[in-house]
Amino acid sequence: MSSIPSVPEFYADRGLFITGATGFLGKVLLEKLLRSCPDIKSYYLLIRPKKGKESQERLEEIFDSKLFDKVRNLYPDFKLKCFAVEGDIIKEGFGIEQSQLDILAREVSVVFHSAATIKFDEEMKLSVEMNVVGVRRMLELCKQLPNLVSFVHISTAYANCDQSEIREEIYPPPLSPKQLLSAVEWMDAETLNTLTPKMVGNRPNTYTYTKSIAESLINEEHGSIPTAIFRPSIVGATYMEPIGGWVDNVNGPTGLLAAIGKGVLRIMKGDFNATADLIPADLATNMLVCIGWYTGTHRSEKMKVFNCTSGQLNKLTWGQIERASYNYMMKNPLENVARIPNPRFTKSVIWHDMNVLFDHMLPAYMMDFYMWISGRRRMFVRIQDKLRKAVGSLEYFTSKDWVFSNDNMFMLEECLSPEDRKTFVFNPKTIDWPTYMETYCLGTKRFVLKEEISQLPQARKSLQRLQRLHFLFNIVIFVVIWRLLVKRVAVARVIWNMVLGWAVRILQKLPGFARST
Known part of the structure; x- marks a missing residue:
């Protein structure tokens, strides 16, 4: 083991080529x-x-x-x-000029x-072009790099x-890479869109479909390139470093x-008890860096695949996310809240659809009506339409459970030196979910919605x-409904009079009430 360099030593004096650096995981x-491998010689970042x-x-x-504030201070x-x-991954040779090549x-x-389209509902033609053809172009580029020791x-x-x-x-794969690429080459986008549901089959979208075929393509065509595949689950905001809760998009x-x-x-829609296989971006990145090191220092004829998941090691459920999001959004509320947070997951289609109608759409129309009569721009129905589409694309993942093996994750951790294990923590067992969820909620507020923590009070x-108004509104609704019942039902009238009698007696016992009477 002494002859194997540490992670920072391995990367020292090397040149790195990174695609997808403008994406969330790429930035982290x-x-x-x-920050952790300061002796890297140069970074070449494909950006269109x-x-x-x-x-x-x-x-x-x-x-x-702000993600780079710590690096700015250190270096x-x-x-x-x-x-x-x-360059651009949808161009031949990535569109890179010869001098840069x-x-x-x-x-x-x-x-x-890392470059790919992560849109779940991307049209098949573009999804294939970016996620499959782009991978083939990357392999072709790698074969032109004589000093390459690690491709992840x-x-x-x-x-x-x-x-x-x-x-x-x-x-x-559901279809061999050659067959898919051949079909996409001669079919127009409209024909492909028509065939997409049949092609995707029992997968939920074009994203997972093309990612599966891309893995198969790499397996077939990587040749002698030292290659590894990294499979993170749902990547969320950072946990600890360099800033807790950092995130820059509204995905997932x-x-x-x-x-x-x-x-x-x-x-x-979702299963309250199903696993929410969340992995913080900093843990995912730490593992990714170590996979690059392992691939370059532990030569193997067989390409390794690394699952980066938390579900079997430190379980978090969608029900826990439901409760945590309510607790922490009430503790650290967002600004300009339309209604009091009240998230719920349900497996019942009927109950879900009824709630969408009466608890989403009807209030949205009422609020838009208020905006209209007050001369302001209507937005709530449009927000609900967009939200329904976005949430719909996630329902497949909030309603199912998967069992992921993590043997290579543990093997990788064992290969690290004690110092590297401290610097590159990626074991999900280290996550305290309540702490992470509060950090995530605050990060959403700070970094995505650009709201200042100083405005929390x-x-x-x-x-x-808003809570008081909601309480008063509920009382008014209750009184109106009850009074309607009192006029029609004798039992309800008796109960109503009893409640009023109790209320008067209680009030009479209060010192302030007695003096005023």
Whole structure:
């Protein structure tokens, strides 16, 4: 073991090529490498121009994030070793200029491929182009890097979600990569969209479908490239480092927490007792860095697959998320809350649909009517329409359970030195879920909704006012319904008079009431 370098020693003086650095996990990966492996020589980050911004400009925007504050303090010159490589995974050869290809061939020895479309409802043609063809292009590029010692592909634990038990191995794909690529090449988008439900079969979306085929493609075509596949489950906000609760998008659980906190999401389909296989981004990134190290230092003829999941090691249920999101959104409320948070999971389709109608849509129409008569822009029905679509794409994952094997995770942990285990913690058993969920709720508030923690006292007062209004509204509704019953039912009238009599007697015993009478 003494001849095997530590993780930072392995990465020292190397050039790294990373795709997907503008994505959530890609940013956390880049930050961790910059902070924990300070002797890395250079980073080459594939970034496409977007919305009139050049690649280098987009890279500078990434570094402006609070995520990089700790790196800025530790290594003020860290930007000097980071280079934006203009390109796009949907272009032949990634669209990289020859001069930059020459630099990559000379400098790069480790590759992390994270770029992909993560939209669950992406059209099949684009999903294949990005998640399958993009992987083939990456393999072709890797074969042009003579110094390459480690290539890690980021997949998903749900690539094979048609299986109930998912081991760390490659499963037969629903369609061979060659057949799929051939079909996509000659079919137009409209035809593919028509065939998509049949192609996807018992998988929930094009994302998991194409990720499965991409894994099979890598298995068939990686050749002599030292390759590993990394499969994280549902990646959530950071747990501990560099900032607790950091997240920069509304995908997955983050969108649910924001909608719950605002009071616009009150019910969704899901199993209260099913496992919510959540993995904090910093733990996922730590494991990813170590997989890059392991692949480069422990040469193996067989490609290894690493499941990065928490369900069998430190279980968290959707019911626990339901309760935690309510508790922490009441403790640390969001600003401009529409309704009091009241999240609920249900397996009953009828109960779900009734609640959507009466507890989502009807209040949304009422609030939009109020906005209209007060001369303001109507938004609540539109929000509910978007929310219903977003939540619908997650119902498959909130309603099922999977059993993931984690043998390679434990093997990887055993291979690390004691010091590296402290620096690169990825064992899910270290997570305290209540602490994490409160941190996640606060992170959603701070980093996604851009709300200041200093405004929490005001937000709490606003929520208390909303609670009082809600209580008064419920009393008015109860009184109106009861009075209607009193007029028609003799028993109800008797009960009503008894309740009033008790109330008067109680009030008469109060000193203030007695003096006033």
